[in-house]
Amino acid sequence: MKISSIFSEKMSFSFEVFPPKTDQPLEPLLETLDELCAFKPDFISCTYGAGGTNKGRNKEVCAAIADRAMTPMTHFTCIGNSKEDVERYIGEYVEMGMENVLALRGDFPEGWSETHGDFHHADQLIGFIKEKYPELCIGAACYPEKHIQASSLEKDIAHLRSKQDNGAEFLMSQICHDVDAYQLFHDKLRKAGVKIPIIVGVMPVLFKDGLIRMTLSNGCSIPKELAEIIGKYGDNPADFKKAGKEYTVNQIYKFINLGIDGIHIYSLNKYKDLADVIRAAGLR
DSSP states (O other), rough: GGGGGTTTSSSSEEEEEEETTTSSSSSHHHHHHHHHHOOOOOOEEEEOGGOOHHHHHHHHHHHHHHHOOOOOOEEEEEOOOHHHHHHHHHHHHHTOOOOEEEEEEEOOOOTOOOSSSSSSSHHHHHHHHHOOOOOOOEEEOOOOOOOOOSHHHHHHHHHHHHHTTTOOOOEEEOOOOOHHHHHHHHHHHHTTTOSSSSSEEEOOOHHHHHHHHHHHHTTTTOOOHHHHHHHHHHOOHHHHHHHHHHHHHHHHHHHHHHHHHHHEOTTTTTTTHHHHHHHHHOOO
């Protein structure tokens, strides 16, 4: 199923997982997939390792998602990939029967200052994949509080327009805890002529250290309400998780009330705490 076909019917609901390292067993993630699939998501996306590594495990995970009668979407980056690499690897996904790709520039590995491939920006990669494999549904990333390396939100939005014009059929947002900032971003995006659907990425608030690390490394803000939870419960993991789940549920409610096109839950390869959030929010 192409993800772009969902939005005319309903708000999409999906998860993201990541493959284990090559020296780690796949079974724990397969157990997680069984639990996530019980919620009948519209699709499940799978990342791969930093710098484009771990493609083999990524393919294993995508195949496991498909084996569970779910729709997989692979991530694919510019990092280290020539045109020949892209055509070969994307061709392998097509041969597997996959229809959806999230095309990204990707984060630079430590010590890198460029992609070391034939594509320097995601819009170029999107255009090449669309030319070679027009049957694929291609998604692109967006950053409601701007990409950390972008000089301005306006410049970032201009690049999103280019991603759309090169063939992206939907956008998927990086984490954004500030719902007001997301609404401002959405309004600016539409004024700039970016009309494709936007799936909102939500990272459940479960662990203080991980939350702070992921939020700050992506250049995102921590709203007052969330900062109060960190300040009040930061030294008590159990109370922090309880308050964080409640915060996440309310955050989902706020996003839904904006009329968003989809919710994408960053699972961190966990499911027990996610199940509490999903049920409390009435998503499933």
